[in-house]
Amino acid sequence: MIVLEDALTLLLNHAPLHCNTTRLPLAECFGRILAEDITSTMDFPPFNRSPLDGYAVQFKDIIHASAEHPALLTQIESVPAGSVPYNTISSGQATRIMTGAKIPEGADAVVRLxxxxxxxSQIAIWTAEKAATNICSQGEEIRINEKVLTAGTLLEEGALGLLSMLGHANPLIFHKPKIGILATGSELLSPSDPMKPGKIRDSNSYMLLAKVLKAGGEPVLLGRVEDNLSSIITKLSAHPNLPLYITTGGASVGDYDLMEKLFQELQVPLLFKGVAIKPGMPVLAGIWKNSLLMALSGNPAAGSVSFEMLITPLIRKIAGLRNWKHKKSTVKLWGTFKKTSPTRRFVWARWFVKQGTIYAEPLSHQGNGMLKSALEANALLEIPAHNPIIENGTELEAVLLQL
Amino acid sequence: MIVLEDALTLLLNHAPLHCNTTRLPLAECFGRILAEDITSTMDFPPFNRSPLDGYAVQFKDIIHASAEHPALLTQIESVPAGSVPYNTISSGQATRIMTGAKIPEGADAVVRLxxxxxxxSQIAIWTAEKAATNICSQGEEIRINEKVLTAGTLLEEGALGLLSMLGHANPLIFHKPKIGILATGSELLSPSDPMKPGKIRDSNSYMLLAKVLKAGGEPVLLGRVEDNLSSIITKLSAHPNLPLYITTGGASVGDYDLMEKLFQELQVPLLFKGVAIKPGMPVLAGIWKNSLLMALSGNPAAGSVSFEMLITPLIRKIAGLRNWKHKKSTVKLWGTFKKTSPTRRFVWARWFVKQGTIYAEPLSHQGNGMLKSALEANALLEIPAHNPIIENGTELEAVLLQL
Structure with missing residues (x-):
């Protein structure tokens, strides 16, 4: 049995290296992970520009302008969007410019339209208010040679906008790591099978598929297989060289035999056997050739906690994400928690904010009804080992999983 | 000028109805929105079952069992996973069962292995502890005829697991609504164009593409077009019958002319013109045939706030999502906010939790450097109109956008 944090460290230390990279058109890059640093080759804005529609002028000409006594100027040019001014402003002159246009030489202020x-036929300026600050200076957004994006960044709206602005139409991104998922258990049916006595439909494959996708991996469903070593090996071997294989079932006490036998048969050295958390204790992890092989419990309540605490960060790391860690937070318990346990426990919970304080309420279905809780859960609440009854409002640690 | 909430209500009232539906294999349903209610046709578990590996027994036989004085029982059957017990337990008997197996008739307790x-050759039971509670009762997870999932649910791990468990291999889901995005502005270059004087590369198309995807829509990039009415109409008309068209540019004061002319030319009745928030004030919205047409500012700082506050909830609603509203929260200001304004303002910010209290810190790049802020921002912080200088720790409202 190993401490959760040590198990994760072992996995990360033995994680296969980052995936290969490829270039994709920008429009296909949302949600992908950048595989290169992006440095700007120019200033943004590339010149002093106007943040609004109006007239570029010399500030000294308009400093006393008012509605009663407007400053009167001669328009020398009108610069449409996408064009540049050709004429230098002298005293008494103004140039009509659009939002984003370059400020003409000689001008040091912009009056909004x-x-x-x-x-x-003269331009009347009614106020000088703010005119001197209506200039976006060259390089005020981004400086030439500034590193704007770092490899490992998840590409969302800000990053996609910046890549476009900086002229990266085909950025380098990481391939998604392919993650094998195999459900073991002679009792398992596929979701399209009719029910039979003693059988249950396999929910783990699809629950884990969703979790792999959420973590940034590409799930490879290896199917369902009866509790039989050679069948399991055949299924695993059908998709060689995946960075990570996850099995469910045959890993609990009593079942351990099956998965331990699998690891022996495949000559997989064990990284650890069992993690000191509840649920989610039954986990076997080892190195199979150049891959990681992990056996989780077939109980969805246990398997989903093991996955969330160990495999989600692992996949995020393998996928190349820089911020692969969970978002943790101190929260206050909403309600009383009465179940005591000698083992450190993680409980599905719902976090919310009330008047600036963050609370987490454990959900009622924790055990086998866990899939119903997963519909509502947005956090895993940590209950320390050997806890007493925990009173309403007590500060606890939680992993925030969703908004 | 219209109040933000009224603008959103108008949009939602005129939103095109839900998209058509289709059936997809479960493995392709992650992140999609369920278009049907799911009711269970059976109890789960379908029978009293064992939560662990061990022996099914009669509790009265083992009630005094201890390590010194074990209860000795005769094993009458061993039920492998996926099989059912055939024999009824009588006093003095035990049946070996696996996790998830049906409890044999006559048994009322399970002792873990x-x-x-x-x-x-007899089975020795060393303790009766917990044995009577080691039974998952028929229907304790899900009752027959219970509505388990509701139309409008986002399909993530819990829902996919439940759909599989309930035998829905091809659930009914909504098509994603296609959202047209057109960037107007004669100054715009594509990200693959070399820079030219007076030009900028179009970052809005890709920023909005990301936001549409995040909201659950399918972006249709209509391209870039110069500030010319007939060119704009040609681009919009090339993809008829989309539920929503979004343009950027030509919607600010001074530019308003162009988009107002467009709405007139297309005979689009206006829903509103201008929203009383800053940035993001310039918005035109109207009904174009059976679609919504919305013109946003070309300034990314303004356009992104308008989009987030109006279009994200709109797309989520059109996409069929039941919980389409933003997650709002009271937060405490981290730092001092000194900029005053007669207009209600939304500021990109980063929320975080410190000792159970949720704070939001405004990000430094708010204006034209907004794309850099968007990399870090996970909230929009609301600053009321006519605000004084806001002191550190003041309670404010925020829209939480991400973890």
Missing amino acids: EDTGTVN | EDTGTVN
Whole structure:
């Protein structure tokens, strides 16, 4: 039996290296992980530019402008969007510019269109307010040679916008690691099979498929197989060289035999056997050729906790994500927790905020009804080993899984 | 100018109805939205079953069992996983059963394997502890005719596991709504174009593509187009009958003309023009045939706030999601907020928890450098209109966008 954090460290130390990389069109990159650092080759904005529609002027010409006594200027040019000004502004002159346009030479202020009018074909400026600050300076967003994005970044709206802005139409990204999922158990039916006495439909394959996708992996369903060593080996061997294989079933006390025999038969050295948490204690992990092989309990309540605490961070790391760690938080217990245990426990819970304080409420279905809890759960609440009855409002640690 | 909440109500009232539905294999359903209610046609478990490996017995036979004085029983049957017991237990008898197996008739307790041994070919029971509660009762997880999943549920691990368990190999899901995105502006280049004087690369198309995907829509990039009415209409008309079209650019004061002309030209009745928030004020919305047409500012800082506050919930609703609303929360300001404004303001921020209290810290790049903030932001912090300087620790409302 090993401490959870030590188990994770062992797995990470033995994790297969990052996946290969490829270039994809930007429109297909959402949710993928960047495999290169992105450095800007120019300043943004590349020139002093206007943040609004209006007139570029010399500030000294308009400093006393008011509605009663507007400053009157001569328009020398109008710069449509996408064009550049050609003429230098002198005193008494103004150039009409659009949002984003380059400030003409000679100008040091921009008056927004709403603060201007026309008087006898001259431009009337009614106020100087804010005009001197209506300039976005060259490089104020991004400096030339600035590292804007780091390898390992998850590509969402900000990153996609920046890649486009910096001219990276085909960024380098990591392939998703393929993760094999095999459900073992002679009692298992597929979801399309009719029910039979003594059988249950395999829910683990699809629950784990979802968790692999969420963690950034590409699930490979290896199917269902009866409790038979050679059948299990055949199924695992049908998809060689995946970085990680996960089996469910045959890993609990009493069943341990089967999976231990599998590890022996495959000559897989054990990294650990059993993790000191509840549920989720039954886990075998070892190194099979260049892959990791992990056997989880067939009980969805146990398997899902083992997966969340060990395999989600592992897959995120293998997938190349820089921030692969769970978001942890101190929360206050909502309600009283009465179940005591000699083992450190993780409980499905729902976190929420009430008047600036974050609470977590354990969900009622924890054991075999766990799939129903998983519909609502957005956190795993940690109950320390040898806990007494825990009172309402007690501070506990939680892993926040979703909003 | 319209209040944000009223604008959203108008949009939702005029939103095109849910998308069509289709059936997909379960393995392709992750992240999709269920389009049917799912009711169980049987109890789960379908029979009283064992939660662990061990021996099914009559509790009265073992009630005084101890390590010194084990209860000795005769094994009458061994039920492998996936099989059912055939023999009824009588006093003095035990049946070996595996996790998940049906409890044999006559038995009312299960002793875990670790608490048993063998003495002279008899089964020795060393303790009665917990044995009477080691039974999962028929229907304790799910009752026959219970509604387990509701249409509008996002399909993640819990739901996929339940669908599999209940035998729904091809659940009914909503098609993703296709959302047209058109970037207008004669200054725009594609990310693969070399830079030219006065031009910028279009970052909005890819930023909005990401936001549409996040909200559950299927983005349709309509491209980039110069500030020219007939070109814009040609681009929009090339993909008819999308439920929602979003344009960027030509919607700010001064530019308003262009998009207002577009709405007139297309004979689109306006739902509203301008929303009383900052940034993100410039928004035009109207009904174009059976679609919604929305024009956002070309400024990423403005367009992204308008999108997040109006279009994200709209797309989630159109996509069929039952919980389409943002997660809002009261948070405490981290730092001091000094910028005052007569308009209600939304500021990109990072929320985090410190000793059970949730804080939000405004990010430094709010204006044109907003894409850099979007990399870090996980919330939009609301600053009320006519705010004074806001002190550290003040309670504010925030929209939580991510963990």
